[in-house]
Amino acid sequence: MPDTLSEATRSEFDRDTSVRLREPGVHDADLSPGWAIGHALNGGYLLAVLGRALGKTLPHPDPFTVTAxxxxxxxxxxxxVRSETARAGRTLSTGTASLFQTGADGEEAxxxxxxxxxxxxxxxxxxVRTSAKPPIMPPREQCFSAQDYPAGPDATPEISKRLDLRLDPATCGWAVGAPSGRGEMRGWLGLADGRDADPLSLLMAVDALPPTAFELGLSGWVPTVELTVHVRARxxxxxxxxxxxxxxxxxxxLEEDVQIWDSADRLVTQSRQLARAKLD
Amino acid sequence: MPDTLSEATRSEFDRDTSVRLREPGVHDADLSPGWAIGHALNGGYLLAVLGRALGKTLPHPDPFTVTAxxxxxxxxxxxxVRSETARAGRTLSTGTASLFQTGADGEEAxxxxxxxxxxxxxxxxxxVRTSAKPPIMPPREQCFSAQDYPAGPDATPEISKRLDLRLDPATCGWAVGAPSGRGEMRGWLGLADGRDADPLSLLMAVDALPPTAFELGLSGWVPTVELTVHVRARxxxxxxxxxxxxxxxxxxxLEEDVQIWDSADRLVTQSRQLARAKLD
Known part of the structure; x- marks a missing residue:
């Protein structure tokens, strides 16, 4: 796959997570405002950018376990994005990647x-020996999309335009001022442009739903400290x-534990993040 | 706390995870065979050594989220152990640490x-708003220790002598050739020398029980690929x-998900590891 952009053939996700090789281990990216939540870019989107760059540096193609x-x-x-290989084995390879931006002071941060x-x-x-059960939730057409948001779709974050997200109404109390008090959020998720999921987009998908903290009655920003994703199957x-x-x-x-199930009822991803909560 | 050993006042765990400052960011350790399982040293023990060295490099004292x-x-x-600070903030600091050994070829690996x-x-x-419930398990005196192992305590791994581990009989079927088929392992855990748990020993504790794979009917080695620990409270x-x-x-x-509860019924640690399983 060429590193140059080919917008005609790529999805929004592929275009906005694309990276250009500058020199071995160094990739340039142009982070898109299309994946913002307020002023911040979504942590899952950024993880996909890092994951793409690291995948071009390591000898193996797919993220198995990624911690940011x-x-x-x-x-x-x-x-x-600067990437480095720590170990390249026969079946697994390990490496690090760091994303830098140049600050107002001209210094790379x-x-x-x-x-x-x-x-x-x-x-x-x-x-496959899975004892986990797929979630019980209403069919997609009975779930809530950004169009149904009480304050109107314009009040939803920019990232919601990139996603085809339908939330289980049972986890949407927060949107009408009646959080359930349970730390749960569930939904059907696709990309708005119809591109199918792959291991790279799963790195974004684990961080794409509204914070469970909303259903716990907290309304503030819930910044991620650390996020670990295990991709278990295509x-x-x-x-x-x-x-x-x-x-x-x-x-x-608080921790957010994520399971992602595909259309074949397979548990394709598990993730957990540690986040800070602004307590009311 | 001095970096020199003071065996008279330290526990086995403190002695065997101690590190000596060589120069800023570089600590020497002497890894003890007392924490071996077969020929390999326990991954949790090693994580505690790394965690101790990194804690001496970073400005904050306690591991919040550690991935190995x-x-x-x-x-x-x-x-x-070579440690490096990535970011030192007011309430959190982030860094990396790597453990090296000199191989037979004289090269550091x-x-x-x-x-x-x-x-x-x-x-x-x-x-605290925790919806997780402490495990239901028999009192400590009704659980199985290494002394009860059918093949005798000498057949148990070396690490078992460092631990006061009492396994819930419901998760011990593997020891008598009758694994439950459920991916569960539960037990009471302390250090054999009576030292109380602290954030550093929790890094060891998440990897101290026999693999859940044993109860799934697998008998081979289950090497850890990646292990992430969240320490949530002292x-x-x-x-x-x-x-x-x-x-x-x-x-x-397979993944191993761990919860650790303290004697005050507080969820003090969550961890997850990705491990390889030798399928029979």
Whole structure:
């Protein structure tokens, strides 16, 4: 796949996460404001940019386990990703990647640091022993989209225009001022342009739903400290089901645990993030 | 606390995870064979060594979220940990640490790479909204220790002598050739020398129980690819309850999800690891 942009043939997601090789291990990116939530770019979108750059540096194609620590707020615009291989093995390879932006002072500031192990999902056996059950939720057409948002679709974050997200009404109480008090968020998720999910877009998908903190009655910003994603299988075409749960909000921090199921009822991704909560 | 050893006043755990400052960001360690399982050193023990060294480099004392990728097998004996600060903020600081050993060829080989964010657990508010429930398991005296192992305590791994581990009989079927088929392992955990748990020993505790894979009917080695630990609170004195669950064994990989509860019924740690399974 060429590194140059080919907008006619690429989805919004592919275009906006594309990176250009500057020199070995160094990729330039142009971060799109289309994935913003307020002034901040979505952490999952940024992880996909880092994941794409790291995948071009490591000898294996697919992210198996990716951890990101979010160091400072990333703005839309130019960025550079510096990647390094820590170990290249036969079936797995491990490396780091850091996203930098040049600040107002002309200095490069590190925004995000990633440590990840890649492999080849296509090379895995097809044995599956899963005791986890797909979420029970209403069919897609009975779920809420950004169009249904009480304050109107213009009040939803910019990223919502990139996504085809339909939230389970049972986890939408927050949108009408009646949060359930349960740390749960569930929805059907696709890309608005119809592009099917792949391992790279799963890195974005784990961070695409509104924070569970909203259903816990908190309304403030919930910045991610750390996010770890395990991609366990290539997703089948079709919409994903994304379930997020929070069991422990304590001392101003909470975890968000994510399962992503594909249209073939396969658990394709597990992730957990540690986030800070602004307590009311 | 001095970096020199003071065996008279330290526990086995403190002695065996101690590090000596060589120069800023570089610590020497002497890895103890006392934490071995077969020929390999326990990944949680090694994480505690790395966590101690990184904690001496970063400005904050406690591990909040620590991710380790295990690159190559670590042997007992000398090792060096090189740490680096990525960002030092007011409430959180982030850094990396790598453990190296000198191979037979005289070259330094990287064994483990860590990316972590530290903070001050003592500075957190005491608000807790936890929906997770402590595990239901028999009292400690009704659980199985290494003394009860059918093949005798000498057949148990070396690490078992460092631990006061009492497994819930409901998750011990594997020890008598009758695994339950459920991906569950639960037990009461303390250190054999009576030292109480702290944030550093929790990094070890998340990896101290036998693999859930045993209860899934697998008997082979289950090497950790990646392990992420969230320490959410300082543990109260007394034994910990550790619950490990595996929901998804697929393509030769499985996750182990861990909750650790302290004697005050507080969820003090969550962790997840991605491991490789040798399928029978």
């Amino acid at each position: 620590h979010y160091l400072s707020a990333t703005a839309a615009g130019p960025a550079v 590190e925004r995000i640091r990633v440590l990840a192990t890649y492999g080849d999902l296509g090379a895995l056996g097809d044995d 997703p089948a075409p079709g919409p994903l089901r994304v379930c997020v749960t929070t069991a422990n909000l304590a001392g101003g921090f | 990728h295990y690159l190559s097998a670590t042997a007992a004996g000398p090792a060096v 990287e064994r483990i790479r860590v990316l972590a964010t530290y903070g001050d657990l003592g500075a957190l508010g005491d608000d 543990p109260a004195p007394g034994p910990l309850r550790v619950c490990v669950t595996t929901a998804n064994l697929a393509g030769g990989f």
